[in-house]
Amino acid sequence: MDQDYIKSNVLTTTLESAINWGRKHSLWPMPFGTACCGIEFMAVLASRTDLARFGAEAIRFSPRQSDLLIVAGRISIKMMPVLIRIYEQMPEPKWVISMGACASSGGVFDTYSVIQGIDRFIPVDVYVPGCPPRPEGVVDGLMKLQKKVGKEKLSDYTTSNTS
Amino acid sequence: MPLAKTFSFIKDKFPESVYDVTESSGEQIFHIRSEVVRDVLEIFKEKGFNFLADITAIDNLTLGGFERYAVVYHLLSHDSLERVTVKAYVAEDKPSIPSVEKLWKTADWQEREIYDLFGITFDGHPNMVRIMNPDDFTGHPLRKDYPRLGNKERDDYPVIKPAFKRK
Numbered sequence: 001m002d003q004d005y006i007k008s009n010v011l012t013t014t015l016e017s018a019i020n021w022g023r024k025h026s027l028w029p030m031p032f033g034t035a036c037c038g039i040e041f042m043a044v045l046a047s048r049t050d051l052a053r054f055g056a057e058a059i060r061f062s063p064r065q066s067d068l069l070i071v072a073g074r075i076s077i078k079m080m081p082v083l084i085r086i087y088e089q090m091p092e093p094k095w096v097i098s099m100g101a102c103a104s105s106g107g108v109f110d111t112y113s114v115i116q117g118i119d120r121f122i123p124v125d126v127y128v129p130g131c132p133p134r135p136e137g138v139v140d141g142l143m144k145l146q147k148k149v150g151k152e153k154l155s156d157y158t159t160s161n162t163s
Numbered sequence: 164m165p166l167a168k169t170f171s172f173i174k175d176k177f178p179e180s181v182y183d184v185t186e187s188s189g190e191q192i193f194h195i196r197s198e199v200v201r202d203v204l205e206i207f208k209e210k211g212f213n214f215l216a217d218i219t220a221i222d223n224l225t226l227g228g229f230e231r232y233a234v235v236y237h238l239l240s241h242d243s244l245e246r247v248t249v250k251a252y253v254a255e256d257k258p259s260i261p262s263v264e265k266l267w268k269t270a271d272w273q274e275r276e277i278y279d280l281f282g283i284t285f286d287g288h289p290n291m292v293r294i295m296n297p298d299d300f301t302g303h304p305l306r307k308d309y310p311r312l313g314n315k316e317r318d319d320y321p322v323i324k325p326a327f328k329r330k
């Protein structure tokens with residue numbers, strides 16, 4: 001067969017980077033907006049910043065269809081069991097962005113009813129600071145997560161009870 | 164019927180149970196014992212105070228008062244546009260008070276809220292359960308002796324580890 005024909009139609013890569021490339025450019029977010037940050041997250045999806053440019057426009061309101069949990073807003077003690085349940089319902093591989101001061105640390109709400117950072121109970125990959133973060137900040141957080149996903153190794157995935 | 168007549172009527176009817184009548188910002192405040200609150204409010208309703216604008220409660224722990232808690236009823240008459248406040252004092256050892264849910268349906272959720280936050284039970288309420296805090300919550304956050312950061316409720320959840328560990 002013609003050498004040039006093969007060159008222009010065949011790419012060689014590793015399975016790992018091909019999979020990571022696919023994963024990081026098609027993150028399907030599950031927005032968990034409980035407060036003002038949830039409103040700001042709508043602006044992230046709107047035309048000015050447009051998360052669709054980064055392959056994350058398919059907002060799924062079902063945890064079973066998504067692989068990126070974006071927690072936007074303060075989580076109360078009554079909401080935490082719901083959040084844990086939603087996180088557990090998401091299929092692997094899954095990532096979590098903690099958007100805003102409240103989700104990351106409780107923010108200014110240091111009271112009996114507000115969880116002081118969701119990372120106390122569920123794993124978080126990227127923290128986006130701000131109150132609320134600007135849409136650009138969330139996009140930056142998503143790009144950081146994409147970098148992180150791109151660097152993952154398939155061999156890194158080991159079940160926690162065997163390691 | 165003008166306000167003043169209702170007031171003297173109630174004072175005559177429950178001489179033992181009216182602690183005091185004061186005035187603030189041109190509004191009469193009735194300080195009464197909690198046992199008679201339903202009867203007193205029923206009279207107010209008959210006399211034209213048809214609208215229960217709000218129920219709230221006060222913890223007098225640091226304020227001082229006739230009793231530890233006060234449940235406060237704000238009534239409004241739509242005809243005469245007069246308002247009256249009724250403060251019913253509830254003892255600390257057995258915080259309970261008759262429900263007025265039968266008089267005003269709106270009292271239902273407001274009484275549940277007071278039960279949730281102050282731990283005052285309303286006798287005769289059809290559904291005396293918490294309205295905002297989780298069902299398994301203990302404690303009543305708006306009591307003055309409840310710590311601001313709670314009793315570790317916010318730290319009491321299972322810690323979820325990722326199912327796959329990324330090395």
Ligand code: SF4
Nearest residue numbers: 036037100101102131
């Ligand atoms: S971080 Fe600020 S904007 Fe975001 S949920 Fe908290 S208070 Fe609202």
